[in-house]
Amino acid sequence: MFESKTINNDKPGLGHFVAGPFLFSLLLGGHPITIDGLFDDWEDVAIAYTDAEGDAVTADFAEIKITYDMEFLFIYFNFYEGEFLMQDWNEFHLYIDADNDPSTGHDFHGIGAELDWVFGERWGYQYVNGQQVELWQNDLTLRIGPTITSTEFEIAISRESDPLTMNSSQVLTEGKIILSEGQDNSDFIPDESGGVYFSIGEDAVPYPQPIPLERLHDDDIRIVSYNTWNDGMINEERQLHFKRILQALDPDVIALQEHWDWNEIDDIIQSWFPEDEWHASWTYRDLVVLSRFPILEDANMISSERTMAALLNTENELGTNLLLFNSHLSCCSSNEDRQQQVDEFSSIWRDWVTEGAGPFDLEYGTPFVHVGDFNYVGYRQQVETIRTGDIEDENEYGEDYLPDWDSTAIVDLFSRHSHKRMGYTWRSDGSSFNPGKLDYIFYSDATMDTGNHYTLNTLAMDTESLNGYGLQWNDTQEASDHLPRVFDISLDDAVGINETQLFPEQVKLFSNYPNPFNPNTHITFYLPHSVFVTVSVVNVMGNTVKNLLHESKPKGNWSVTWDGRNDYGEFVSAGIYFCLLRVNGVKKTKKMVLLK
Structure with missing residues (x-):
């Protein structure tokens, strides 16, 4: 996690043509965009502007798209080459003229900008009534995907934010946008003075269809991964929130991070689910696995003790045991440490599969899931090392190894919030960092398939849904700065464990x-x-x-x-x-x- 705690305020295309020095966008309607670092939902949004290639100092902007739903203004942009991190290591500026009036706001490149946001600095300014007001990410309800380095990004800014409503004096209906690299003689979108024009129609973009919290099939095996923020489950002030959350999710297996206690957790989880016998692994650093299934083996996996393994007895349910990895990798700017940790894990997994050199005996083809708070807020390579086995430091950790049993990559599962089109798993409104995807689920699709999956955010749930599941609006808010991720292993005959595919x-x-x-x-x-x-x-x-x-x-x-x-x-x-x-x-x- 980054730092701090959170306070809530969470609450289709555009074509273009050029006329004189300005670039305009034609309104075709809004779009149901999910901010999750995937971009297939942008395919129906027309390109608002295409920048010339090769006109940059460092970052060469390529395209920009603009659309909206009932809550957010959405912006997509990409680069011709290179990977960038949006919350650090850059001087990118986003300028928005929220009233399409060059005489108000900050005079820049032919527009009057009410907002100047500096992505790499994680702050910006609102310009209103001749004043300059400093802003943080929560003032915009800013959402960005992905949280790791990429060649393309999607951004959401609340239509109700002060810069876009000019302190509640207007409803956003049209405006102009400029992207700038922020250096002298750097790249702009658009190159021409006057910005990229957009307008917001009166069409109603549908709200997301809620994802039911229940399993798709009663006998699906449910795994919940949860960073409990500093032993939250044994904190008296937060414990009741965790109890309601976990009882609503009804997991079979719980993987906890930031849980150092080893003495109380068994009794706590047993008291919350008295109808079943629960089992607890050893606590490795701040990692523990709780399970309705007997835990046959558990072990530390890497030298930093930031990844553990547990072998669960699921013979009656799956016809084989289930291997679960639980990780909490180094935080924040510790990119070298995170890469070392995933390199080491991938090398140990390779040797375990190919040579049997693991911490305990493992039957060939055992289904496995890898969950946890991976703190992926830097280089994409760290994700790829776990997903594809692409080891960065081969001199130290040996050759690459495709991690699934069928010699392919494993799946990085993207999950939406159950009641909102968002994909973040960590949020701290008091932090300079905007919400991001820090918690991951990887799984072997050679041996299993997914049932239901989602991220639970009670702040986004309606009253009827909250009451139906015995939840309160602020439960996930008060329990932790991370949200629980939910993953069901499907036992439907049409999917699920697939030995004929594997063998x-x-x-x-x-x-x-x-x-x-x-x-x-x-x-x-x-x-x-x-x-x-x-x-x-x-x-x-x-x-x-x-x-x-x-x-x-x-x-x-x-x-x-x-x-x-x-x-x-x-x-x-x-x-x-x-x-x-x-x-x-x-x-x-x-x-x-x-x-x-």
């Missing part, structure tokens, strides 16, 4: 990863039983370039690495090659592209 009946050669590559690529294959296997690399003429494997292997997924060298240890030239797998007279090939 094919035939020999299978998977596509190498990465591809194209330079210099290393990983070749993975599946054997349905113990057998003698040969793996080699051949060129387009069919000549053997490198023999990689020639031995007997037991049933399972196996991986070998080609480093771009031939059998003589010489680097081969760039071009097309083929991986050749031979098993009992069966041959399978996959094309590989080696880059210079």
Whole structure:
């Protein structure tokens, strides 16, 4: 988490043409945008302005889109190249002329801006009646996605905020927007003076359809991940809020972060759910797992003690045990520490799967879920290391390893608030940082599928829903600065645990990863039983370039690495090659592209 506590005030397209020095947008209606760091809901929003490529000092703006719903003004923009962090490491300015009048507000690049927001500084100014008033993110109800580095971003600003209503003296109906890199001779959107014009119609953008809190199927297994903010579940002033929340969510498994207590939690959770027997893992640093299912094993996973593992006895429900990882990675600006922690975890998971070198015995193909407060507020690479096994420091932690049992990436699950089109999981209105997605759920889609999933934010729920679930409006607000994430493992016959998907009946050669590559690529294959296997690399003429494997292997997924060298240890030239797998007279090939 960042810091501080929270106070609530949470409460379709545009085309364009150029006329003289101004750029205008044509009103086509609002759009139901979800601020979550995904952008497929922007596809129906017309581009309001396309900037020239190559006219930047550092950040080269590309496109901007503008739309709205009943609560927010939405802005999307992207860059031609490079990744940026919106809450730090930049001097980007957003200027909004909220009354489309150049004679009011701050005179800048042909508009009169009522708002100047500086993203990297996390503050801005409102210009009204000749005065300059300093603003923080909560003054705008500012929402930004994603919270990590990206080439594209989406932003929401409350239509009821003071800069857009000019201190409640107007209703926002039209205005102009400018984006600036903030340096001398830097890039602008638009390049022309006068800003990008937008207008807001009288159409009613529908409110989101609420997500029911219940499971889709009664026997689905529910996991709740929750940072309880400094032992919140044993805090007398906050405990009742947690009780109502967890009883409404009715979890089977609870993964807690920021929970250092090991003495009281068993009795507390048992008293809240007296009809079932609950089990608790050992508390590792500030991590604990609570479960209706017996906990067969638990262990620390990495040297910082910021990730733990628990093996749950779900044989009766899943036909196999369930492995749960629970993480609380280093906070805030500690990017190097977070990358080290995910690198180390990925290397340990790789060795556990390929060599059995884990903290306890694990059956091949065990379904797994990785949850927690990952504090991803910096480089996207940290997310990708967990999701794809792309290790940054290979000198220290070895080669990359695709983490799922079928040699693919695992799923980074994006969940919406149950009653609001938002995706953030942490919020502190008294902080300079705006709300963001810090809490993640990753899972093996080779072995399971999702049922219901969402993030609970009681501040966004209507009175009828709150009463129906036995909740109070401020429960999530008062319990913690994080929101609980809910994930159901579906036990529906049509989805759920899928052994036929994981264990094919035939020999299978998977596509190498990465591809194209330079210099290393990983070749993975599946054997349905113990057998003698040969793996080699051949060129387009069919000549053997490198023999990689020639031995007997037991049933399972196996991986070998080609480093771009031939059998003589010489680097081969760039071009097309083929991986050749031979098993009992069966041959399978996959094309590989080696880059210079």
